[in-house]
Amino acid sequence: MRLAWSGGDRVWLTRAIAAVAIENLVEMARAIGQGTPTPPHPGAPGWLLAIAGSVAATIGIAALGVVAAVASGRRDAAIGWTSAWIVAGAILAEAHAALGPGPYRGWFFVGAVGLGVVLGRLWARSAARRDLEPAAAELGALALLSACYLGAATSKLGGAGAAWADATTLRAVALAHAHVDAPGLSAWLADAPRVATVLAGATIAIQLGAIGLWLGPRSRVAATVGLVGFHVGVAAFARIGYWSPVVLLLALGLPWPRWIAALRVATVELGETSSAMPRADRRLALGLGAMVGLAWALPIRGYTDAHHRSRTLDTGDTVEREPVVAWGPLRAGEAIVDGWIVDAIEREPSRVMVVLAHPDDGRAVLWISAREPGAGRGSPFDRPGLRIAYEGADRARPFATAAGVVADRLAADPSVAASWE
Secondary structure, X not given: OOOOXXXXXXXXXXXXXXXXXXXXXXXXXXXXXXXXXXXXXXXXXXXXXXXXXXXXXXXXXXXXXXHHHHHHOOOOOOXXXXXXXXXXXHHXXXXXXXXXXXXXXXXXXXXXXXXXXXXXXXXXXXXXXXXXXXXXXXXXXXXXXXXXXXXXHHHHHHHOHHHHHOOOHHHHHHHHOOOOOOOOHHHHHHOOHHHHHHHHHHHHHHHHHHHHHHOOHHHHHHHHHHHHHXXXXXXXXXXXXXXXXXXXXXXXHOOHHHHXXXXXXXXXXXXXXXXXXXXXXXXXXXXXXXXXXXXXXXXXXXXXXXXXXXXXXXXXXXXXXXXXXXXXXXXXXXXXXXXXXXXXXXXXXXXXXXXXXXXXXXXXXXXXXXXXOOOOOOOOOOEOOEEEEOOOOOXXXXXXXXXXXXXXXXXXXXXXXXXXX
């Protein structure tokens, strides 16, 4: 197989991955130190919470990870150094997830890429071809980076199906991550259902197209451009910035040695891996199968299965929302206050989406779910027994009055509390 870094010195690729790992380790330690406004997950293992609650443990694990990442950037670095920073990052990411409302998925990418490097190098050693280690590591990194996006696309299709690309999903996401009535692309997208549908469909297509990252140089560049554009678009429309994967995509997906002469060296390429190295292929397949089986069998599986989603979805996988005409005291189409109306109500098993609309002030989205006893207040609209989420809500905006009325009406209706039981 011809690689994008064909003829390139891959040590710089390894160092780019290590640099992203170091930034992530420092960021994870800082985030754990700052804590979160929500209580720890009730199913979190005690040892994860102990790490999250200890400054010394957090800094120590991060420091060990940084040292390992620096060492992994050497030309003759042992596989153990890469494995060490992967483990350190995984522990810190899980400790932060246990401490707060859920995992930050932007930290997953570099760990997956690092695992791809390790698997690629192990494959080359199993094939008794140490000379292929750099190229195999590159291909492994590309394959695992591609898997991150393929997993995101298939989870959307497997959960909500084609309905994920409806006119509502991206508009709700954009509004949930922008201030109420905020100007700019988020507000514009909220009132552009056709554009939202096109962008949602493009999101799935681009993520599925990530398979091109390891099919060849041309498809790799095309997939890289599409995925980087996807991340920039998400940052612009929804104000969600995942910049670590952008750096990894740019480092892995573009043929830098063609552009920078200093990066060019003579190197050996993989060739036809599946036909030339059948024994190594079988060992890799068995190893991956064992890893998956172990991940499913460990007792912590139940916790991670529940926690690696929004807290409101702990009882099941992502599901398609069901439009309803009425829920509790609310009915679609009814007026609330100051010109705001209930534009739509859509229900999931453990939460309800209420869309409010105003002829002059646009649309707003409320995500309503059961509030755990003793849970801290997450938004100005939370009520006893109800968590009513709208990130960045501003009490002084016109929307806040309508949201407050909705919250009060829901809190006063006993059928709403009963609907969560």
